[in-house]
Amino acid sequence: MKKYRGAWYEPYKIMTPLTPEEIEKRLGSKNGKFQISTKMWNLPSNWKLFFLPKIAGEIIEAEDGKGIVLIWLKVSIIDLMIALAIYACVCFFMRVSVLIYAPILWVAVALVTIYWKSARNRFGKRLERILKVEIQ
Numbered sequence: 001m002k003k004y005r006g007a008w009y010e011p012y013k014i015m016t017p018l019t020p021e022e023i024e025k026r027l028g029s030k031n032g033k034f035q036i037s038t039k040m041w042n043l044p045s046n047w048k049l050f051f052l053p054k055i056a057g058e059i060i061e062a063e064d065g066k067g068i069v070l071i072w073l074k075v076s077i078i079d080l081m082i083a084l085a086i087y088a089c090v091c092f093f094m095r096v097s098v099l100i101y102a103p104i105l106w107v108a109v110a111l112v113t114i115y116w117k118s119a120r121n122r123f124g125k126r127l128e129r130i131l132k133v134e135i136q
Helices: 020-027 078-094 096-129
Strands: 012-016 033-036 054-061 069-076
Touching: 012 096, 020 054, 020 069, 020 096, 054 096, 069 096, 078 096
Parallel strands: none
Antiparallel strands: 012 069, 033 054, 054 069
């Protein structure tokens, strides 16, 4: 079970004594699948920042009839490529040296990855509270 709690790209596994039907009612999902938005603001908006992933999840029934919830981050590679292209164009037209361009890009990737990992853990813990999970 611990292997599912590490990196941002691994699924976050939640085992719960609830049945899949009860989990679907609590999460408002249909057909065992759901998505959670990670918007920074509480206001309804169509704007989203490219580095904010969506949280996708699936509800699975265990052999004993209890429920298992798997959540993972869903990141759009196209959004990331567009952001990289914009950054490269800005650096090119401003004539930024590669010695400055590369470290800034590396730091940005590291910060976004750290944010993704914290978002994954934060939403995993929120779902555990919603489902009132007993940690095994």
